[in-house]
Amino acid sequence: MKIIVISLLLLAFGSCTHFPTTPPVLILGVSLPDARNIFQALESDYFTGLLRPLLQEHMLVVYFESALTPKDLSCVGCFPYLRGVQPRTYYSQVHDPFASVEMLFTERGEEMIWNRRRAMLTLPCQRNSIQLYNFKNSNLTAHDKFMKAVALNLEDCPVIHLYTAHAEQMKALQRRLQRVNDIMKWMKPTATTTTTTEKPKFRGQTSQEHVLRNGSKQSPSIVVLRHPRGIVALDKIVFAEEIPKGLNVYYKRFHIYPSGQSSLSLKLKDNTNIKKGVNFFIDTSLGPLKIKLAPVVGCWRIPKLIFQNTTFIPRDLLFYGKRFSFCCYALTAYSDDGARLTLYSFSMDVVLADNISAMDPDYMPKACWLCEEYLTPALTQAIFTVCILLFLLGLGLTMFLEMGRNMRMPNIREPEPPLKVPVER
Structure with a gap:
């Protein structure tokens, strides 16, 4: 009975909740303040504030995995190079680190450019620059060797390496919900299987496949x-x-x-x-x-x-x-x-x-x-500016119309104000 109740709660929670993306972040080459609370993820704005002053004298190289968990970083033998780098800073949870890096590019007025593998191995030393690379597979040992090769090329450069992922917690909770779905399916073998479809994404390729609950696969039409x-x-x-x-x-x-x-x-x-x-x-x-x-x-x-x-x-x-x-x-x-x-x-x-x-x-x-978002940044700024100008105009007109008007009620106990009458000579 307990399994049924827990399963139903997890299913209800998963159907109406948007899971946050809080992957771990490993920063090599610098010591940063520890997290305020190990059970609470660092906010994107706070993490951006930690990286912003480092760009003045350093070069930032960011590596993104498709999915990464703290358990992956604790793998024995997966990261022999990363374990030996000092100093380093580790955050177990950072809320959407991709948004933090994107914010840095937005502040600098630059476009996010993803480097190719050959370009990463021959990067020139450029202070106050950000280089991005996205790993396409899940071979963590090969990724560690690749990051070592990039670091050796930039050995005499003041560089900071940042290793993180696009997602973590969402993937983990989705796997948990999938196990719950399997339990519910096992407990109700006569239930009718239905096809589940997912809204296509732009970053998908034509080789992607939709997986049905009955195990069959269907090629998408994107x-x-x-x-x-x-x-x-x-x-x-x-x-x-x-x-x-x-x-x-x-x-x-x-x-x-x-x-x-x-x-x-x-x-x-x-x-x-x-x-x-x-x-x-x-x-x-x-x-x-x-x-x-x-x-x-x-x-x-x-x-x-x-x-x-x-x-x-x-x-x-x-x-x-x-x-x-x-x-x-x-x-x-x-x-x-x-x-x-x-x-x-x-x-x-x-x-x-x-x-x-x-x-x-x-x-x-x-x-x-x-396409549902019609407001552009320029239009939003214009509306905000017009609202401020209208507020100031209304305030000024109100103050102008109230000039010379006595706002206090007369008190009968107070003496009459003395008036000076001109004397005719």
Whole structure:
């Protein structure tokens, strides 16, 4: 009975709670203050404040694993090099260290660039710089040797190595919930198995698979199209043509798919600067689809889509920052004749740096900017500034209108104020 109650509580907790991401962090080459509480994760802002002053005289090299736990770091024989480095600082839990590193890049006005393996082994010594590398597999011993090779190359450089992961606690709790699901399935063998699907992510590749509860595998329909200057990922495209019949309106829908993995092309508004405008072209089974990106106050805006010589305009103002990639579960645009064009599980990333290619398998797209978020940083600052100005204007008008008005009630016990009357001569 206890097992049933605990299992139900864990299932309910897992279905309605967003698990935090608190992987461990190992910092080599510097001694930092110990954590205030070993049972509480360090906040991202506090961790950023620890790293910020170190960049003035040091070079920061950050290594990210896909998943890392304190138990992995305590593995005997996995990290012979990391165990011998002194000084070092270890934090068992840091809340989203990726956000801390991203905040440093945002403050410096730089774009996060993930180095390739060969470039990491030949890094030049550059103080006040941040270098990033993402491990693709879970071979911890090989990763330790790789970090040793990078450190030997920078032996005479004031460098700090930071070793962490994108996630930890979320993965651990998900594994725990999976074990609970197995227990519940064993206790209820007659339960009907249902298919579980997960919302596609932009960073997924076409070789990913959805695993069903019954153990079978199903290939996803997400298609990732690459170009040296950008990436587009989508599930499907639905074109709905409006057909009016009397007082009723019907829609004839067509499912459109890209013609191939190399069906993405890109055209710049100005060949000398990609930030002045970009047009994506996707070759589909019913003709090319054009997605226009226009620069607006440091951000990208999607003003329109063109398909079969028809212009489709989104009803919402779709903005997103140039330091992000655009992600939308369903992007719908409308034409003047009532037709609709919807892109499902649509994601898009534009590579701004000339020395980076999106065809590189080590390239990682920028963080997602969801299409439900319409406020850009510039728009938020403008609204905040206007609110302050309106408040000051209202305060000033109030003070101006109250000038010369007596706000105190007269008291009958007080004598009359003396008045000087001019004497006529």
